[in-house]
Amino acid sequence: MTAQAFPRDPLPPVPPKPLSVSQRGRSGMEILGSMQKLASGVLRQHAAETFFANEKAAELNKVHIADKKPEKSVLRERIAEAKAICESDSIYRLERLVQRYVAEENYNRGIPAIEERREMFEPFVNSEATPAEGATLELNPELSEPKYWSSTEWHLEPGGWEGYDLYPAVFAFTIGPKVFSLGGYAAVGVGDKIQEQRYQVALQFPKESYQRIYEPGCGGFSTLGAVHRVFPEAELHGSDLSPSLLKGCYKMAGALGVPVHLKRTDSTKTGEADSSFDGVITYALHHEMPPKENKALFAEMFRILKPGGDIVISDPPPFRAVDLFHAVILDWDTDHREEPFFSATGESVLEDMLTEVGFENAEAYTIGSQGSYPWVTRARKPEAALN
Numbered sequence: 001m002t003a004q005a006f007p008r009d010p011l012p013p014v015p016p017k018p019l020s021v022s023q024r025g026r027s028g029m030e031i032l033g034s035m036q037k038l039a040s041g042v043l044r045q046h047a048a049e050t051f052f053a054n055e056k057a058a059e060l061n062k063v064h065i066a067d068k069k070p071e072k073s074v075l076r077e078r079i080a081e082a083k084a085i086c087e088s089d090s091i092y093r094l095e096r097l098v099q100r101y102v103a104e105e106n107y108n109r110g111i112p113a114i115e116e117r118r119e120m121f122e123p124f125v126n127s128e129a130t131p132a133e134g135a136t137l138e139l140n141p142e143l144s145e146p147k148y149w150s151s152t153e154w155h156l157e158p159g160g161w162e163g164y165d166l167y168p169a170v171f172a173f174t175i176g177p178k179v180f181s182l183g184g185y186a187a188v189g190v191g192d193k194i195q196e197q198r199y200q201v202a203l204q205f206p207k208e209s210y211q212r213i214y215e216p217g218c219g220g221f222s223t224l225g226a227v228h229r230v231f232p233e234a235e236l237h238g239s240d241l242s243p244s245l246l247k248g249c250y251k252m253a254g255a256l257g258v259p260v261h262l263k264r265t266d267s268t269k270t271g272e273a274d275s276s277f278d279g280v281i282t283y284a285l286h287h288e289m290p291p292k293e294n295k296a297l298f299a300e301m302f303r304i305l306k307p308g309g310d311i312v313i314s315d316p317p318p319f320r321a322v323d324l325f326h327a328v329i330l331d332w333d334t335d336h337r338e339e340p341f342f343s344a345t346g347e348s349v350l351e352d353m354l355t356e357v358g359f360e361n362a363e364a365y366t367i368g369s370q371g372s373y374p375w376v377t378r379a380r381k382p383e384a385a386l387n
């Protein structure tokens, strides 16, 4: 009997190659993660100790902590004085140098690492979503974005949110797991678990259940996913200006079987009906909008909320809620990490802005176990409100 008489067993299916960057790409990103951890976890502590050991700094900080609603000009002057003290310390300067270097190198290394394997990552980015039943996505290609959004290279990201077609892969395979996951940048503390923080923020909705929840500036599925964990029965709606983030959100929600409703629109003009939601959540949005736009956004959220509906907000803590050293650190992002509105938002009192457009019981507090992050602001549309 010859071997040919027996048909060969079919070959076992070849498992798909796991998506990964090259060894060089990976190690390049891991070095950035380690540098950031060293800067924020070790150097920053030294710089803070030096700052508070300075008599003038300690005195300024005492005044700052006691001043719960500082005048903007007074606050600016105090931060400028504190900054000058910080900058006289070479460890502070080194810590900031590393922060800036990592923020910039994230893209200088992340983009080539993905580009090197374009044939692997292009299908990942361009694959069709498998939406959950009932999910919707409206990309509104005719919409023109506000100039502040399209002309800013957010966080030093070349070309801004839409600047490179494979950014979703850059975040998913390089910057996300190798750098951001370690925390220690902008307002995020060292070792913070940013997904868990979103879940804790979603828990700040005061009622036991909600029917329809809206997230303006949703970006990906991170916050909507956290809301779904807390309120699995709620119908989820999100909007953003970025087509690529919305597509990624739609895909992720589909992969997890969550029927989201997404629309590309400016969140200050949602096109949603009056009084049509009982909950609104925002996460890391307001510091990316000019104060005037934030005001318009709050008015719009008030309009689409039903009377008695709740708004829950999480954004970096305002300067008045952190010590003066931390205020200098947060303020730095405006000039050095392409965050044009970080300081303006840090100087704002979101509770007052909410009250001005009609919300009641506006309050702000931290849910962090140490420090002021995550910082939460929440309020309610009065039961008796008319739009």
Ligand SMILES: C[S@@+](CC[C@H](N)C(=O)[O-])C[C@H]1O[C@@H](n2cnc3c(N)ncnc32)[C@H](O)[C@@H]1O
Binding pocket: 146, 149, 161, 216, 217, 218, 219, 220, 222, 223, 239, 240, 241, 242, 245, 265, 266, 267, 268, 282, 283, 284, 285, 288, 289, 293
């Ligand atoms: C830092 S991201 C946060 C995304 C998301 N909320 C999260 O928790 O990951 C800020 C998002 O706000 C969006 N954004 C900024 N201004 C906007 C506006 N006027 N209308 C809609 N989205 C906006 C940006 O495109 C970006 O996706």
